[in-house]
Amino acid sequence: MEKSDPRYQAYIQILKEELIPAMGCTEPIALAYAGAVAKKTLGEQPDKVKVEASGSIIKNVKSVIVPNTGHLKGINAAVTAGIVAGNPDKQLEVIAQVSPEQIQQMKQFMEDVPIEIEHLAGGCTFDIIVTVYHGEDYAKVRIANYHTNIVLVEKNGKVLRSEAVSDDSEDGLTDRTLLDMEHIWDFATTVDISDVKELLDQQISCNVAIAEEGLKNDYGANIGKVLLDMDGDDVRVRAKAMAAAGSDARMNGCEMPVVINSGSGNQGITTSVPVIVYAKELGVSDEMRYRALTLSNLTTIHVKTPIGRLSAYCGAVGAGAGAGAGIAYLCGGGLKEVEHTVVNALAIVSGIVCDGAKASCAAKIAAAVDAGILGYNMYIRGQQFRGGDGIVSKGVENTLQNVGRLGKDGMKETNEEIIKIMIEA
Missing domain, CATH: 1.10.4100 (2-methylcitrate dehydratase PrpD)
Known part of the structure; x- marks a missing residue:
C-alpha cells in the first residue's frame, strides 16, 4: 500500500487510537477517570457521590479487582480511586501512581462518604455519569461510547463541556x-x-x-x-x-x-x-x-x-x-x-x-x-x-x-x- 493511499494514514491513526496503555481493567479505569475529572471540576473533596452506569459497565466492573486500591473490587472502589488518587491528565493510567497513604484514604472515603449507584437502563451501551457533591455545590461528568470520550462536564448548573451523543456512535474516531x-x-x-x-x-x-x-x-x-x-x-x-x-x-x-x-x-x-x-x-x-x-x-x-x-x-x-x-x-x-x-x-x-x-x-x-x-x-x-x-x-x-x-x-x-x-x- 502506497503512503499516498488514504487508507494508509487512516490505518496508522486507527492503531494510534486503539493501541494505548491502560492500567487495570478498562471499565473500572473509565469510572476512575470520570471520578478524577469530576473531583477536579468540583475543586473540593466530595461529601456525596452518585454513579449512574449502563448495565454493561456494571457487568464489567462488578467482579474485577481495581489496581492500586489494596485489592478492592467494584464500582465504589473504582470511582473512589479516581476521586482520592486519580490524575485526570493520565486518562486510562489515571491511578497508575498511588501512595500507600492514598490507599488508606480510599478505604476511609468509602466508609465515610455515601456512594449511590444507579443502573442506567436503555440509551448507550457504554455510559457512565459521575456526580460529586460538596455541600450545595456539585460537578457532573459523563463518559459515553468509549473509555475516554467525555461528552459532558457540568458544575453548579453551568455546562463547561458538551458533546452530542448518539447510541454507540464513535464519531470522534477515524x-x-x-x-x-x-x-x-x-x-x-x-x-x-x-x-x-x-x-x-x-x-x-x-x-x-x-x-x-x-x-x-x-x-x-x-x-x-x-x-x-x-x-x-x-x-x-x-x-x-x-x-x-x-x-x-x-x-x-x-x-x-x-x-x-x-x-x-x-x-x-x-x-x-x-x-x-x-x-x-x-x-x-x-x-x-x-x-x-x-x-x-x-x-x-x-x-x-x-x-x-x-x-x-x-x-x-x-x-x-x-x-x-x-x-x-x-x-x-x-x-x-x-x-x-x-x-x-x-x-x-x-x-x-x-x-x-x-x-x-x-x-x-x-x-x-x-x-x-x-x-x-x-x-x-x-x-x-x-x-x-x-x-x-x-x-x-x-x-x-x-x-x-x-x-x-x-x-x-x-x-x-x-x-x-x-x-x-
Missing part, C-alpha cells in the same frame, strides 16, 4: 469502515515499519511483561500456569498460556500497564502475546514480527468494530482470530490462509459469552487463541468451514458482518439477562 481484510493484509505487508514501531514496541514490552508476571505469581485461577503444566514444550500451549497469564494478572489486581486493543486490555494481550511467542519460536526477523502484529491488531479491530465496545459476545474471540491471522502470516501463510484462519476461528468460538471482567476471562482467552491456531492448522490441511455452516457465509467480509450482527443485535437480550443475573447475585 472511520473504521475503511478496514477490510484485503487492505489490512496489503497495509501490514508493506507498511513502513518506522510508522508502527513505537506503538508496537510499547505493546510488546508491556504485554509480555504482564504475561511473565502472571506466570511468576499467584493470580486468580492461574490458567497460564495450568496450561504450562499440561505441556509447556509445545509452542501452541505456550502461546495460549502466556496470553492467559497476562489476563490472570490483569483481572486480579496486578499494577502493571497493558497496551489495549478495541478498548480492552484482555483483547490487547490476546491479539499480541501469542504472536510474539510464535515469532520467538520461529526465529523470524524483527520486521516480520512487526508486520504480524500489525496484521493481528488491525484484524482484531476489524472484527470488533461492528460488535461494539461492550456486548455479551466475548471480545477475546475476535482477538484470538486476530492472533491466528498473525500466526498464519508468521508460518508463511498468504492472504487466503489468513482469511480462512479468521473465518474458521470465529466459527469455532463465537458462542462464548461475556459475563463481565474476572478471573475466568483468562480461560476464555486460552480457548480463543486455541481456535485461532486450530483455524490455521485446519486450512493448511485442506479443511475449512464453508458458507452455510451456521453463521459462516461465503467470503470473509460476509462472515464478519454476520459476527457483528450476532454480537451487537442478536445478543442484546443475552446481555440484559447476564446483567440481571449478576446484579441479583
Whole structure:
C-alpha cells in the first residue's frame, strides 16, 4: 500500500487510537477517570457521590479487582480511586501512581462518604455519569461510547463541556469502515515499519511483561500456569498460556500497564502475546514480527468494530482470530490462509459469552487463541468451514458482518439477562 493511499494514514491513526496503555481493567479505569475529572471540576473533596452506569459497565466492573486500591473490587472502589488518587491528565493510567497513604484514604472515603449507584437502563451501551457533591455545590461528568470520550462536564448548573451523543456512535474516531481484510493484509505487508514501531514496541514490552508476571505469581485461577503444566514444550500451549497469564494478572489486581486493543486490555494481550511467542519460536526477523502484529491488531479491530465496545459476545474471540491471522502470516501463510484462519476461528468460538471482567476471562482467552491456531492448522490441511455452516457465509467480509450482527443485535437480550443475573447475585 502506497503512503499516498488514504487508507494508509487512516490505518496508522486507527492503531494510534486503539493501541494505548491502560492500567487495570478498562471499565473500572473509565469510572476512575470520570471520578478524577469530576473531583477536579468540583475543586473540593466530595461529601456525596452518585454513579449512574449502563448495565454493561456494571457487568464489567462488578467482579474485577481495581489496581492500586489494596485489592478492592467494584464500582465504589473504582470511582473512589479516581476521586482520592486519580490524575485526570493520565486518562486510562489515571491511578497508575498511588501512595500507600492514598490507599488508606480510599478505604476511609468509602466508609465515610455515601456512594449511590444507579443502573442506567436503555440509551448507550457504554455510559457512565459521575456526580460529586460538596455541600450545595456539585460537578457532573459523563463518559459515553468509549473509555475516554467525555461528552459532558457540568458544575453548579453551568455546562463547561458538551458533546452530542448518539447510541454507540464513535464519531470522534477515524472511520473504521475503511478496514477490510484485503487492505489490512496489503497495509501490514508493506507498511513502513518506522510508522508502527513505537506503538508496537510499547505493546510488546508491556504485554509480555504482564504475561511473565502472571506466570511468576499467584493470580486468580492461574490458567497460564495450568496450561504450562499440561505441556509447556509445545509452542501452541505456550502461546495460549502466556496470553492467559497476562489476563490472570490483569483481572486480579496486578499494577502493571497493558497496551489495549478495541478498548480492552484482555483483547490487547490476546491479539499480541501469542504472536510474539510464535515469532520467538520461529526465529523470524524483527520486521516480520512487526508486520504480524500489525496484521493481528488491525484484524482484531476489524472484527470488533461492528460488535461494539461492550456486548455479551466475548471480545477475546475476535482477538484470538486476530492472533491466528498473525500466526498464519508468521508460518508463511498468504492472504487466503489468513482469511480462512479468521473465518474458521470465529466459527469455532463465537458462542462464548461475556459475563463481565474476572478471573475466568483468562480461560476464555486460552480457548480463543486455541481456535485461532486450530483455524490455521485446519486450512493448511485442506479443511475449512464453508458458507452455510451456521453463521459462516461465503467470503470473509460476509462472515464478519454476520459476527457483528450476532454480537451487537442478536445478543442484546443475552446481555440484559447476564446483567440481571449478576446484579441479583
